[in-house]
Amino acid sequence: MSKKQQILDAALQLFAEKGIEATSIQHITQEAGISKGAFYLSFPSKESLIKEIIDSFMKEIVTEIDRIVNGMELPDEKLRLYFHAQLALLEKHADFAKIYAQEPMHALNEEIMEKLIHYDAWIDRSLLSLLDELYGEPLRGRRYDLLISIKGFVRIYSQLVLFHPYPHDIEKIAELLVEKTNVLATYSQTAYLTEDMVELSMPGPEEVTTQEKLLSVIDELLEDEQHPPLISESLSLIAEELQSEAPRRAILHGLQANIYDYAPANWLSYLLKKYEQKKSPDA
């Protein structure tokens, strides 16, 4: 395991245990079994460590949710998968989830906070499109209230799973939440929230799917050097195609399919899909 990974693991555990602010670099380095100075060989600052942890997890979550919502299952099944994914990710990354659930906004850098809000809005937008697909026109006017209610459900049951010591059955919880959602969508009549009360109106992933941003993500991946040949080749070709005068949609699409199942490049896959949608919004 690389020094960097050692540090990340130790930090994650300590952050979850005692909070970000309360965890000193001294603690982290001694937990990781290295000297304090060595920390600064892997990270330029404590803040960048925090940023890296939060960023990597949020990217995984956004990617996973997006794949479910855009998958090919029946809408009802997708909703179940949505809930299940939320809870499964929670169990898989309990350490991170504890940080996310408990850390006060204050402790975080402004930039990180903004990113968190963005990621959150992306997930919300995914869920909202799923709700529209599921309930269509009759939901109009109540869609934001349903969205928020679902977030409330997920949050409260997540907290339960996270902090209550019990062998929880997340399959069952997911089904329960599907039923609750259906009941609300079907029988509830009143509405309160309007579009402008929900912040997710503007941001969108557009701003990060510029050519340069994509190229920098690819560069970062290529620097690792440890990919299978097909992956490396595809990555290089994607970069090449992006830099060309008029990137060909079909080529990018195909290359993206090459890396779709390669976990370390999931985020790039996600960004490429958004890039594609931006370039040809007709689909």
Place this chain on the structure above:
Amino acid sequence: MSKKQQILDAALQLFAEKGIEATSIQHITQEAGISKGAFYLSFPSKESLIKEIIDSFMKEIVTEIDRIVNGMELPDEKLRLYFHAQLALLEKHADFAKIYAQEPMHALNEEIMEKLIHYDAWIDRSLLSLLDELYGEPLRGRRYDLLISIKGFVRIYSQLVLFHPYPHDIEKIAELLVEKTNVLATYSQTAYLTEDMVELSMPGPEEVTTQEKLLSVIDELLEDEQHPPLISESLSLIAEELQSEAPRRAILHGLQANIYDYAPANWLSYLLKKYEQKKSPDA
């Protein structure tokens, strides 16, 4: 305004702004316009300041909710009042609410955390009894899921009101939440949570309604010295009655009625009612 109150005000504002841990006593004292040393004339430590702030607000909330649930309105109206009270308290004490909503458990002393959980469980128990009153037998088996769902609703809409800059209409939100609750109670069928998964099974306000605890609360109130004559007299008589061989229920009940509308003694009123219920559980 007393020095103590100045400190409390300044601290509350700074805690809400930047978090408890990130707020130093230096900040508080300079915000309050006093010297650092003066702080320690009013509070023995930073921790006791935190404790006092949290304690006083939680007591107000618990008392308020309890009064609504045990009020004489129709059950349906009580539920609306419950939601409205939650949101109104939120607006009234936005500073504190921000602390409560955002502060990580870590930052808080073990003792304070335990108290918070207790207070929370008291509120839950109040709400649960209201739900039983409202929906009765048909809800059996789903009552804890409904309880949790309502908590999710309250939490997510609270967050919206608290952090989204908008002139929110809490009357409307309260009505919306009543409707959502009714829909869930009526049409939802599945259940997940059982009694032992919800922590509120054991604690209860029993342990703080011992004679000594009640007397200490009365002493604390009497030390303030600034009550109307009827109040002071009633307080003394309550203490006297409590210390007698066999406290007479009717006397305590009457004396408690004397102080029922006197805000500074609301917490004592609440405790006395619980004490009474403990002594004669037949009612």
Place this chain on the structure above:
DNA sequence: CATAATAGTGACCAACTGGTCATTCGTCAA
């Protein structure tokens, strides 16, 4: 083997923390 380059160390730094205490200030009664 010697040399160069890289990885790793921990004493050290300035800034800040919660908390203390000898000193000073302000306001009374005599």
Place this chain on the structure above:
DNA sequence: TTGACGAATGACCAGTTGGTCACTATTATG
């Protein structure tokens, strides 16, 4: 005017923090 006494002060303390850097250990290269 004096003395006295509680209220208020802020320099000071020990401890911790994120971060630096002159140094040493390890490894790769010729």
